[in-house]
Amino acid sequence: MILTKRNICFFGVVTLFILPSFGQAKWEKVAPGVWRTVVGVPDEFTLLTAAGIAPKMEALAAMSEVTFPLDAGQIVGEVTENQTQLRFPLERVEQLFGFGLQFKTVHQRGRILRLHVDHYGNADNGRTHAPVPFYVSSRGYGVFVNAARYIDVYAGTASRRDSPNPPEARDRNTDKDWSANPYSDAVEMRIPSAGVEVFVFAGPTPLEAVRRYNLFTGGGPLPPRWGLGFTQRVHRLFSDEQVREEVDAFEERGFPLDFVGLEPGWLSKSYPNTFVWDPVRFPDPEGFMRDLKDRGVRINLWVNPFVSPDSPIYGDILPFTGSHTVWAGVVPDLTIQASQRIFWGIFEQEHLDKGASGYKIDEVDGFDEWLWPDVARFPSGYSAEQMRQTYGLLVQKQSMDLFRQKNQRTYGLVRASNGGGTSFPYVIYNDNYDHRDFITALINSGYAGVLWTPEARASKTAEEWLRRMQTVVFSPMAMINAWASGTKPWSFPEVEDEVRLMARLRMQMMPYWYSEFAKYHFEGTPPFRGMSLEPGFSDASQLITVSDQDADLETNPYAQATRKEVKDQYMAGEYLLVAPMFAGETSRQVVLPSGKWFDFYTGDYVGDGEIITVTPGLDKIPVFVKDGGIIPMTEVRMHAPKKGEKYTLEVRHYGERPGEYLLYDDDGETFDFEQGAYSWRRLSVTKQRNGAWKGEVSKPEKGKPDNLASISWRFMTVR
Template identity: 35%
Template sequence: MRKFFICTTALFVLFQLTVLCAFGQVTQLAPGVQKIALGTADRFTPYSFCNELPMSEALNQLGPGKLPFNVNDVKININSRGVVVEVPLDDTEQLYGFGMQIGSFNQRGLKKRPIVNDNPLNDLGYTHGPASFYVSNKGYGILINTSRYATFYCGNTAKLNNNRRDVKESNGGNSVEELYKSDNKASGYVTVDIPGAKGIEVFIFEGPDLKTVMQRYNLFSGGGALPAIWGLGVKYRVKADFNQYQVNKMAAYFRDNHIPCDVLGLEPRWQTASYSCSYVWNNSFFPTPDLFVDTMKNKGFHINLWEHAFVSPKSPLYQPLKNKAGNYLVWNGLVPDFADTAAANIFADYHRQTFVKQGISGFKMDECDNSNIAFGSATWSFPELSQFPSGIDGEQMHQLFGLLYQKTIYGIYKKLNQRTYLDVRASNAFASSYPAALYSDTYLHEEYIRMILNSGFAGMIWSPEVRESNTIKDFMRRSQTAVLSAQTLYNSWYLQNPPWLQINKEKNNKDELMENAKQVETDIRKLLNFRMSLIPYLYNAFADYHFKGIPPFRALVMDYPQDKNTFNLSDEYMIGESVLAAPLTEKMDERKVYLPEGTWYDYNTRQKYEGGKYYTIKPDLNQLPIFIKSGTILPLAKPVEYVSPDTKFEITCYVYGRANKATLFEDDGVTFNYEKGAYNSVNLLWEKNKGTVKRAGNFKKSRYVIKNWEIIN
């Protein structure tokens, strides 16, 4: 169990006040953050691996928290089965969270089991990010600090109460409707069942509102991730069996056709062995990898390498890790014991020397999310009964494997003072500070949109990648969503040509392009250029994530927790402070959009709308379905094809309504020097029909040049 008494900030130590209550030891960890502990907590928990210290100053700026119940009303019971936690719940509360949920949004009334799974389905809770953390629109969050398979009953269980008066038998008849009617409205508690545990830690994050809860959680986790600025551009993953020549040819296609792209991702064939992994360049496909990486860098491309953590007998890592791995193999490869610092360091040191120092900018960390536990035939991963040298078992390792994997890789870049933007297929709690976007092999567009919203309740980043599509309409709608997400990613791992040139897989791989390929390419270029224009705004939203804990992508209920129309609204979301996105799917030519209180502007038509109402919109396939809040200064840059270390963004400020100010975060975009104060706040002001720019901070250069101001009334 992590010791919480070492901290470099005296102010933070001040809040570590411990008292005893009837159901456990209560510790005040920070303003608005408490921990209840009872029994002997597990050694391997999500928080035990959180190396980032809470951002004390920012937490203090949030002020004291507030709970709608007394902390002593949280009940913990340790019995022969394990631990049961009961958290008060009133009849009007709405619940969200439980990590990166795919099949549900408002979790009230459901049974949730946040268990890691490579193919999440339905609404039970299987997920790529199994965080045992939920939040309430009443203004608090509960995190059960466990890596065991826990079950949450979200207000759907009723206990026997011997003092309760019996309900009188109804005389309403015996129709089918009467026989199956139930007036039992179970509430009172969220009940958490943690089998096998001998003790537990319960973290409580206080409001007073839903957004503040998430701010506290993210700041307590070390602050939100701030990716390298180039990571907010466009990422394109090439076909799995492309060689060095073919990747160079694809890079030339992007530059020759002026289609934005910052990152090229290499899929499995770059290695000599992939299932399990060798982590050795395949010289028959990439004969000069160092030259290749340098050439790509000179053309403005960052290279991202696909891999997973299961170590092949052909790998140089096999012997060093043989005694630091689990007692079961995966694809005949070792499972490194990432819970052991020594094993993690061996894995990291090899990657640092072999790849990162040679210029590899990031990794796609695949296959770290267990087999599909819904099917008995899905048996590729290690079993729950596995044992590891550190003492962690297979169940806990499954829940933590993706978290520990990304921590290991991210640590390489952090030590080198070099920022990155990673891909990963599993995560867990207290991962807010990791710049790693989750992705999935599932492909339902509606679910991909919902996960953008759910990421805001998880302290995680979600990437609704685009692969092939059934129709051009489907492809364009998916592209709109990708542009309006934390990572714009096209994954063409089984396509010879970009999907916008041919959506049919077989024809694509025969180089048979669509008759209208150039028109679709033009439409995609327009969408991707908008993404590049949005980078300064997005970068500031991620800076707010890091310094203030505000999720850059979040459900409307987080900003409007008292508005009942937002309680179940799972397909609209906020981007930063001022942009509302309402994506469409292939099934839609038009859609209804709910706009909360205030005044909003349609970005495409500039039409003004009164909030608190529903409207119907019909955006074209090459337009973005977004609305801008009145009072906004939206800084949009002249599109660039990629972001280089010396890129200067030429910005037009669009003033919506009676706007008076906005902020841009400015630094070098590639190092962690901002942690030492090397950044600027660029304040944009609109007063008396005049725009002004005021820059303050310690960064000696400038990335933003304000060229124009445009008023939209």
């Protein structure tokens, strides 16, 4: 059977509210703050079809009621020659964010992109691992185009002759304000399809628009606790004994470890893959994984989906594969149920049944010369382009369902995703290794409904290694990827103690990280996000106009303007602002939102709505806490708490204001939380009449999880 229309009804129980609009398009209100329209005849197979998710309607209904955020009469949708063109209005001071996982830019107004799943090629041109066709405006709304196509975007770059707000014609000979980029009042898109489905998300703030998009696309994933611990990916040809030795070394040196990633050498053959264990390197995979799990360490398996002629499933799956091969392996058409049964059947038998806890799904993004070409054909009849745009979604959804059937949560890595993939428990990674780009990508992931890891692999100096490890600790996945280098946390002895302290800090912060991911799941708030989504942040960026007098017209003949951006600091959870240091830096500037902020390590006051300069020393990554912030922490642990294991809680309070925090709890491993087996405990700090702080925690609900062994309070800011 072939997947056709998406199997989830988004709108069946919703009263439709029709707004005036251009032409024949009608805007339907499908959830609080969410509207939908259809232009022309959309493709049967879309991003939401591939993702196969259901909106979190109850959570959306709990959000505030708002009006349609745009002038519907200025939204244009036209179909000509089997392609759809869309136009959305822009105000003069409006800024845009999103359009997928970008690595060099945060502000997207003035950019031209082709949203195309691909390996990132060191340029923000739309070809990226997650080219999500969703953007959010500084005015507090978002737009999502539900099309599994390569989408051309002109994000405020073109000026129409009939525009109601046309640019002014200027004389370059006499006018110093002449610009090669005249004002544009619209976002325009081209979709190579005879129609498209479009959604608009209201705010009223940019963060609320992002939250509505995330909830509409399933809510964020809730990883198992062990997934938020520390992970080491070992050398690609390690044997089971070498992995055991690595685990022993982590334990002996006092480094936490929750899961180990095995690279291609665990397979009998790879590139293309057999999906069965190498009998020499891993003669007893079931015993091997059982032994490590008993020690608190799980196994994650590298795979890509291309089937070797030597795989046991090759003959059965061959009729359900595409016309072109990748590395001489056939490409399963994963929109066909028969193909899914064959392909994932061997995963269940060889991997999950023997104890594997997750996957790193590689090579589902690009490059063009590696993957199937756009002339390829698939037995489902869907185009190679549609397959390219959705293959990352398909492998995430279908592998996640394997674990769901066993009531086991998973957390892994993937090379490609797209719109609709918000709820999948996968973190994106790539082969680029620019530390600054990694931070910009982490910021942009929060606008795209995806997760990104700034992994550590290797470094030229001890300083660089420590700086990268500090960033890893404040990210969705604390990972060393040593598949090629064999790097260890202690590879630079001169900073081993500092790296160990950072790794342990990750584990101490487990209650905070776990609660923030729960908010992502239940409320749609990205756990890692850009400063423009933070209330009170005054965006200090601006266009720096370059005049002919100041420009080098030989190299820049059109005097292009440049843009200042805040792309090297981000919010981590409800209360933390993280400002990474990079190799060679001893100090840096940090832009603080309005309201008082305090040093995470000392509790000292640092500033209020201003730009500060910090000199943290080599051993610390600058982290700041909002006034009244509460950070729940636990003791230093080598492994995340297991199901049913109690842990101690130290609650830290910062600043001069009372504060509250919702602490999330469940069993940490299963999907039982979806049936109500979870709890929120309210942590609150108030000031007594004598000026002393007092901390309180709400009582556990009867029949709800209660994994707290003891609670202590630490008031970090002392007058």
